Amino acid sequence: MEDSVSKDPWFEEDWEEAKRYGAEGDDTKEQQERRGISRRTCLKVLGIGALGTALGYQQWQIQELKNAQHQDGVPEVVRKVAPSTAIVARSRMNADGKTYDGGGSGFFIRDASGEAHLLTNTHVIWPQGFQRETDDHGECLIAPFGAQGEFSAKVAQLPDGREATAPSLFHDITMLEVPPEVSVPRLLGLKLRNLQSRPLNPGEKVVIVGSPFALEGSVTTGVVSAVQRSGAMGSPTIPFIQIDAAAHPGSSGSPVVDMRGEIVGVVSAVYPFNGSYAENVVFALRSDALEAVLREWGIEV
Structure with a gap:
């Protein structure tokens, strides 16, 4: 037998x-x-x-x-993602001669060739009230997670002479130029999730790792509330996801990652409510929309 x-x-x-x-x-x-x-x-x-x-x-x-x-697996995801995040700080004079101290969050990605790129929200670089024609071209101070030092960065220039920035009322993404004297560690750099091969689902668990109030490496968790909310930033055609992980001032530009540590979105806005904000109704630019912007800039990921 x-x-x-x-x-x-x-x-x-x-x-x-x-x-x-x-x-x-x-x-x-x-x-x-x-x-x-x-x-x-x-x-x-x-x-x-x-x-x-x-x-x-x-x-x-x-x-x-x-x-x-x-x-x-949240702790494992955070250990994987946090080192690739950074505080993006601003301190400058606005159009009315008033000092603005603020900023948000940013993160590093790696393109197909292995080159590192630093991304954040456009409104972190140019908040409301600044005249881009007379400002300092978006220069800011970058404090990478866990690093001992800081470095200055400004908006990157594309080979065709354009600035690597998408308006805050649309994609709300800007790429900052990492100075040549700054060597980004080889192991840093997040990966974008391919939403065509692995579609995002309502209820899927996500993690935000960012720097609200300049508190580096802050972590919040939640789920995907909706996979597509067009019009979240004023454009009826740009796709955002809605999540219920908490976001606060300074969270803008934080990566939203899945449980593999892959980027599914970038925090862009919190729903306004009663003169304040609903911290658990958060909109993030979808990773496929981010990938489309990068491709238009000549960057393949």
């Missing part, structure tokens, strides 16, 4: 995959064979108990393990 346990197609492949996501077995294979039962009836999933059925360890059970692992 053939060994029913070793020949079970649900046993070998699915059990090996399940183990990668935290499943445990009670007994050894030999002990189970002596009792004449299949190992799959003795599996424990995250302390729930035996979930095996006549069909063995099924795909929905493996997916539950994956989901549980991802839900518990």
